[in-house]
Amino acid sequence: MRIAVFSTKPYDRRFLDQANQARHELVYLDPRLTVETAPLAAGFRGICAFVNDKLDREVLQLLRANGTELIALRSAGFNNVDVPEAERLGMTVVRVPAYSPHAVAEHAVALLLSLNRMTFRAYNRVREGNFSLDGLLGFDLYGKTVGVVGTGKIGLIFADIMHGFGCTVLASDPCPPSDARPFVQYVSLDALLAEADIISLHCPLTPETHHLIDAQAIARMKDGVVLINTGRGRVVDTQAVIDALKSGKIGRLGLDVYEEEEQLFFQDLSQRVISDDLFMRLTTFPNVLITGHQAFFTTEALTNIAETTLANISVFEQGSGTLHRVAVDERL
DSSP: OEEEEOSOOHHHHHHHHHHHTTSSEEEEOOSOOOTTTGGGGTTOSEEEEOTTOOBOHHHHHHHHHTTOOEEEESSSOOTTBOHHHHHHTTOEEEOOSOSOHHHHHHHHHHHHHHHHHTHHHHHHHHHTTOOOOTTOOOOOOTTOEEEEEOOSHHHHHHHHHHHHTTOEEEEEOSSOOTTOOTTEEEOOHHHHHHHOSEEEEOOOOOTTTTTOBOHHHHHTSOTTEEEEEOSOGGGBOHHHHHHHHHHTSEEEEEESOOTTGGGTTTSOOTTSOOOOHHHHHHTTOTTEEEOOSOTTOSHHHHHHHHHHHHHHHHHHHHTOSOOOBOOTTOOO
8 A cells, every 4th residue: 555654754764664564655755744745645545644744624635635545643642633524535544542651651750850850951061061059959759749630541650650759649630541540649630730749741632621731720830830741732821831930830841742843843943043932932941841742752662653553554455453543532
């Protein structure tokens, strides 16, 4: 089966080729999938897309008119796809429901540890011969209250790790999982925001969670709270977070996602002027640590993503087997 693979990076080619074993004809395309680049998929029965590819109504209609039947997402999230429109057009959307929840949970912990002890600032200081400790003061994680918003597989693993540090773990989830940990106390979101010293976001992006962390939510938090987001960028209102950083309400902020990341992440912009004023404002704070959507980026995760993506394509082509299809009413 011929597949147009959008947003291709060298590591995508490496892991997809290893998993493919020449079963399918994969045509790698560097650009993001947008209305401007959709014509590149003309004649391909399937396309493979990533998190920042745009699959809205207009793009889907162009793809379908040019013969595309399958949209294979090499990601768990699918908020970038107009799933009802895809279904109306008779297109099948598949995804990778779980690739390595440990990778994302561990990266959230890495952000927290780095922010707490300011290791990223200390590293730069020592390289410059500056051994001053001013501005590097942290706190013991032991005994702190950690709030986990969203307890899917990633959220539960993050909770496990924080429990291992000796933290009290609170969680907020409209549908607590059947394998919820006995040490996790489920509370309302308002209670979590008010009681947690550290808040980590692991919820999907839905209409209900868009800007879940806004000015009103931040006002309910403790002064100096640590906020970590490795979920979806638009769960957080960036302007509200900037205001809270300026006032000191948020003491430390760790982000692996950003609400306007589509124009930034997964590319080298070091020789360009970045025009996103909100993002650039975030980079000026000494207590903010941003990584470019790399929480998933481990050997194990990329292997699982490639294998599941290729398996989805094979099942679609053969008409039998387990297909990880996205339904209109599905929620992560």
